[in-house]
Amino acid sequence: MESLEGIVLAQPFFAGLDPAIGALIAGCARNHRFDPDAYLFHEGEEASEFFLLREGDVALEIQAAGRPTLVLGTVHAGDIVGASWLIPPYRWNSDARARTPVRALGIDAACLRGKCEDDPRTGYAMMKRFAPLLVRRLQAAHLQLLDVYGRSDPA
Template identity: 60%
Template sequence: MEGLERILAGHPFFAGFEAGHLRLVQGCARNCRFDEGQYLFHEGEPAEEFFLLRHGRVALEIVEPGRKPVVFETLGEGETVGASWLVPPYRWLFDVRAMELTRAIGIDAACLRGKCESDHHLGYEMMKRFLPILTQRLHATRLQILDVYGKR
């Protein structure tokens, strides 16, 4: 197994993924490094890739003009960052900042969307893997809102 394919196969997101589909995804993948304080992406920017975290931690932030960013979740090794690549208009909905040196695999969104369109089984597998992530993030945000606004 080649380097990136081995890394992808070992990431929890791709546990049990079909080998042929993994090779397709590998064609869209690259290694990434983010230094502490560096942003992976900002709200409103094009969602051109998503990230599989291999090392380090990132903060998911909501920014209100004139105020400090609000961290609504932190993610670390073995987790996945960025689902906006799945839904038009393919724009990020929040900022993501590296809290420490972070290594990740970036998956090119346009590349993978094209492969998902050509192979609907691959597309279905990706959707099945992203839906629990989206549900978990929605739940985490809900808990944050209850924590902030529920204390009356």
């Protein structure tokens, strides 16, 4: 059986990670399976765990009373689900719903935050991976907000 440490180090998100740090992260990890339509988390709940998707697709959704559920984005195998575990007050800003059978590695947020506090190398390794992810998602959100395919579109 594959070890949690091996699974962590095999994730594209952790490419190039020092194996010693991989072992620390694996100490906070556990495997999950979600059936289609199961929720990984709900908006407003404590962001106690984030997920690395190993298989399957997840939709990030927002509910609004009287309106159809809006899909903010979809994430896929190899992607991270959730960054709110890093930023106080550690609450999810959306729902995350499995669209297909999902296998994921869950990382306990308090456990990993504690290890990042104790060991700056671990904290820096995590920041180096999460900062580009957050910037990419911010740029993607900008593009979505710009509505670039609106009526001034060419052709």
